[in-house]
Amino acid sequence: xxxxxxxxxxxxxxxxxxxxxxxxxxxxxxxxxxxxxxxxxxxxxxxxxxxxxxxxxxxxxxxxxxxxxxxxxxxxxxxxxxxxxxxxxxxxxxxxxxxxxxxxxxxxxxxxxxxxxxxxxxxxxxxxxxxxxxxxxxxxxxxxxxxxxxxxxxxxxxxxxxxxxxxxxxxxxxxxxxxxxxxxxxxxxxxxxxxxxxxxxxxxxxxxxxxxxxxxxxxxxxxxxxxxxxxxxxxxxxxxxxxxxxxxxxxxxxxxxxxxxxxxxxxxxxxxxxxxxxxxxxxxxxxxxxxxxxxxxxxxxxxxxxxxxxxxxxxxxxxxxxxxxxxxxxxxxxxxxxxxxxxxxxxxxxxxxxxxxxxxxxxxxxxxxxxxxxxxxxxxx
Amino acid sequence: xxxxxxxxxxxxxxxxxxxxxxxxxxxxxxxxxxxxxxxxxxxxxxxxxxxxxxxxxxxxxxxxxxxxxxxxxxxxxxxxxxxxxxxxxxxxxxxxxxxxxxxxxxxxxxxxxxxxxxxxxxxxxxxxxxxxxxxxxxxxxxxxxxxxxxxxxxxxxxxxxxxxxxxxxxxxxxxxxxxxxxxxxxxxxxxxxxxxxxxx
Numbered sequence: 001x002x003x004x005x006x007x008x009x010x011x012x013x014x015x016x017x018x019x020x021x022x023x024x025x026x027x028x029x030x031x032x033x034x035x036x037x038x039x040x041x042x043x044x045x046x047x048x049x050x051x052x053x054x055x056x057x058x059x060x061x062x063x064x065x066x067x068x069x070x071x072x073x074x075x076x077x078x079x080x081x082x083x084x085x086x087x088x089x090x091x092x093x094x095x096x097x098x099x100x101x102x103x104x105x106x107x108x109x110x111x112x113x114x115x116x117x118x119x120x121x122x123x124x125x126x127x128x129x130x131x132x133x134x135x136x137x138x139x140x141x142x143x144x145x146x147x148x149x150x151x152x153x154x155x156x157x158x159x160x161x162x163x164x165x166x167x168x169x170x171x172x173x174x175x176x177x178x179x180x181x182x183x184x185x186x187x188x189x190x191x192x193x194x195x196x197x198x199x200x201x202x203x204x205x206x207x208x209x210x211x212x213x214x215x216x217x218x219x220x221x222x223x224x225x226x227x228x229x230x231x232x233x234x235x236x237x238x239x240x241x242x243x244x245x246x247x248x249x250x251x252x253x254x255x256x257x258x259x260x261x262x263x264x265x266x267x268x269x270x271x272x273x274x275x276x277x278x279x280x281x282x283x284x285x286x287x288x289x290x291x292x293x294x295x296x297x298x299x300x301x302x303x304x305x306x307x308x309x310x311x312x313x314x315x316x317x318x319x320x321x322x323x324x325x326x327x328x329x330x331x332x333x334x335x336x337x338x339x340x341x342x343x344x345x346x347x348x349x350x351x352x353x354x355x356x357x358x359x360x361x362x363x364x365x366x367x368x369x370x371x372x373x374x375x376x377x378x379x380x381x
Numbered sequence: 382x383x384x385x386x387x388x389x390x391x392x393x394x395x396x397x398x399x400x401x402x403x404x405x406x407x408x409x410x411x412x413x414x415x416x417x418x419x420x421x422x423x424x425x426x427x428x429x430x431x432x433x434x435x436x437x438x439x440x441x442x443x444x445x446x447x448x449x450x451x452x453x454x455x456x457x458x459x460x461x462x463x464x465x466x467x468x469x470x471x472x473x474x475x476x477x478x479x480x481x482x483x484x485x486x487x488x489x490x491x492x493x494x495x496x497x498x499x500x501x502x503x504x505x506x507x508x509x510x511x512x513x514x515x516x517x518x519x520x521x522x523x524x525x526x527x528x529x530x531x532x533x534x535x536x537x538x539x540x541x542x543x544x545x546x547x548x549x550x551x552x553x554x555x556x557x558x559x560x561x562x563x564x565x566x567x568x569x570x571x572x573x574x575x576x577x578x579x580x581x
Contacts, residue, residue: 007387010389034390035387038386097523098527101540142540147527147531
């Protein structure tokens with residue numbers, strides 16, 4: 001995005017700083033009202049935050065009471081930092097029009113009739129062909145005159161380093177556009193961090209607005225005005241236990257955009273108790289069943305010959321896997337991920353190394369050997 | 382030589398201060414009765430108002446429109462289309478919003494309805510304050526051509542129909558609107574628009 005250079009007043013020749021919020025400005029020397037007529041000007045607007053201290057507290061209190069976060073979080077978490085940031089969006093408005101070539105589709109039904117073609121007349125007995133009714137779609141030439149305004153909002157900064165996308169914010173920008181007012185970057189910087197609009201406007205226009213034109217017919221952009229709209233978000237960073245978490249709130253609708261919260265581990269513990277108990281029950285039954293089988297049946301052939309024993313073995317394997325799942329549930333670091341759609345639990349770090357791995361390898365080895373032996377017996381003459 | 386980037390907001394003819402808000406791109410000189418886009422004196426056009434009809438009461442605001450007079454020429458290869466177009470009632474001056482509106486679908490409707498009732502839109506002198514004008518008049522020729530083609534399209538499809546529009550006269554006109562409970566009404570024909578029509 002190019003910015004206007006320094007200018008001089010046409011009335012007193014005094015240096016005039018380039019305009020930032022509106023085209024209208026005042027000469028700092030003679031005080032006369034001036035108008036900037038350059039094409040390289042992009043107005044700067046802000047949608048003022050609708051949330052103050054009280055609303056922040058309310059939103060945070062609701063978040064800390066979320067069922068997925070630890071119950072004592074509000075009492076034990078320490079707020080480390082809170083900061084307002086202004087995220088830039090390009091607002092592209094204008095008029096687009098032209099004559100669009102649109103095909104008009106018509107369903108044509110051919111009525112039934114009798115065909116006395118040469119082929120059918122020459123056929124045995126001079127039989128006549130009866131044509132059944134048939135429908136087909138015919139496309140007729142048609143044009144439509146289209147004149148309409150467009151209004152697009154695109155993120156003007158890459159938000160990769162933030163843990164939320166710009167999709168939901170675009171909708172917020174459009175929803176609150178009526179509240180936008182001219183501002184300056186200095187004014188915004190006094191209130192919070194201002195994120196640079198570092199994506200080139202030309203590329204956004206080319207890919208966004210112009211890409212939708214000229215597909216069919218002569219639809220073209222007649223008028224285009226771009227402005228940068230800053231949207232306020234608030235980030236809260238806090239410490240809980242040994243970890244630091246941060247969450248971001250957009251300050252127009254009060255929606256949590258992104259961030260991570262600690263997951264209440266007691267849920268994982270509670271879940272693993274019935275899981276292990278159930279597995280123990282299954283294991284007991286499997287062992288009891290295995291002891292009922294005579295020792296002679298413990299040979300490989302007997303093992304695979306007995307379908308019931310086979311099923312019990314598979315069940316035992318499933319049980320072993322279930323035990324491992326319960327263990328991983330207890331040991332894997334989990335966190336609550338915030339999204340505009342709601343909160344969800346996700347892995348917050350690498351899962352610990354599985355201590356059952358040697359046992360898994362041994363079971364795999366035994367099974368493979370048993371299978372090979374079995375297959376070898378079947379192939380023998 | 383390129384045009385100056387900074388223009389003083391004073392009238393080049395009489396020296397009076399030009400009128401326009403923070404987001405205006407069209408400025409008005411009251412003593413001279415003209416309006417100019419980008420405060421450019423070479424683009425000054427006469428300023429007028431549309432006389433409000435008494436049946437709607439006193440207007441609450443005046444919204445600026447560009448009033449375009451000109452000549453539309455068309456040519457159609459298909460003789461049946463040509464015959465249809467020849468029978469149509471001609472449109473009067475076209476009114477395009479000069480203000481920025483978040484709901485412009487209504488603007489196109491107003492343009493056509495005003496153009497079909499030119500006798501109802503009587504121009505008078507006035508001094509009522511206007512909403513800020515921001516629309517660039519350079520696209521009015523193309524907009525007028527498309528407005529005419531859209532009008533033709535209502536009668537017969539405009540495939541392979543060519544049209545040109547020559548702007549003959551341009552005016553900056555304040556159109557009166559009356560506020561109702563949750564909408565506005567134009568004080569000439571009584572066309573209803575939602576209150577978000579104006580970026581107030």
